[in-house]
Amino acid sequence: xxxxxxxxxxxxxxxxxxxxxxxxxxxxxxxxxxxxxxxxxxxxxxxxxxxxxxxxxxxxxxxxxxxxxxxxxxxxxxxxxxxxxxxxxxxxxxxxxxxxxxxxxxxxxxxxx
Amino acid sequence: xxxxxxxxxxxxxxxxxxxxxxxxxxxxxxxxxxxxxxxxxxxxxxxxxxxxxxxxxxxxxxxxxxxxxxxxxxxxxxxxxxxxxxxxxxxxxxxxxxxxxxxxxxxxxxxxxx
Numbered sequence: 162x163x164x165x166x167x168x169x170x171x172x173x174x175x176x177x178x179x180x181x182x183x184x185x186x187x188x189x190x191x192x193x194x195x196x197x198x199x200x201x202x203x204x205x206x207x208x209x210x211x212x213x214x215x216x217x218x219x220x221x222x223x224x225x226x227x228x229x230x231x232x233x234x235x236x237x238x239x240x241x242x243x244x245x246x247x248x249x250x251x252x253x254x255x256x257x258x259x260x261x262x263x264x265x266x267x268x269x270x271x272x273x274x
Numbered sequence: 275x276x277x278x279x280x281x282x283x284x285x286x287x288x289x290x291x292x293x294x295x296x297x298x299x300x301x302x303x304x305x306x307x308x309x310x311x312x313x314x315x316x317x318x319x320x321x322x323x324x325x326x327x328x329x330x331x332x333x334x335x336x337x338x339x340x341x342x343x344x345x346x347x348x349x350x351x352x353x354x355x356x357x358x359x360x361x362x363x364x365x366x367x368x369x370x371x372x373x374x375x376x377x378x379x380x381x382x383x384x385x386x387x388x
Contacts, residue, residue: 265310
């Protein structure tokens with residue numbers, strides 16, 4: 162069964178450093194998303210991406226964040242200068258054309274020290 | 275942001291009995307609702323969904339009921355099994371042409387006792 166994969170599973174970084182979180186969505190999916198879940202809080206939408214463009218972003222997704230689909234399979238989230246409050250689980254998701262059901266990866270735990 | 279609320283943080287049921295998980299929403303623009311199940315150290319797994327034009331959707335042991343007038347939906351699991359023990363998230367969305375963001379509830383921890 163096709164699945165969304167994410168690497169690394171855990172990333173530890175120092176405040177102010179740049180991190181890149183990687184995702185491989187399901188191959189025939191066209192819409193890609195990043196969500197995050199801070200410990201003890203809800204899963205929150207960050208950004209959606211379609212046709213090589215951001216289609217929607219939340220207030221959380223400020224200038225420190227960027228997304229990219231550098232090739233036909235990877236989808237990345239970059240945080241330019243990490244803050245302590247960026248510590249969270251980051252989930253990538255994808256969906257097919259016209260599908261509401263989003264399929265999530267296992268997540269990357271980001272710890273900023 | 276309290277657009278989707280799951281007011282019960284946890285629920286404990288006996289194996290073989292029915293589990294009922296509840297969810298309320300405030301945004302009448304939502305047109306699709308989904309339930310996800312999450313195990314520790316894994317991502318949310320899609321379980322079942324329902325369109326706002328329906329009031330019931332069934333898939334095996336899982337049934338979702340939607341009451342639009344009350345802005346309430348529920349997930350029924352019958353019979354409950356120990357492997358169903360997980361966190362269950364209710365999510366809602368509005369159709370948009372270029373992707374639809376999900377708005378999640380806080381989750382309910384379900385424990386099924388054998």
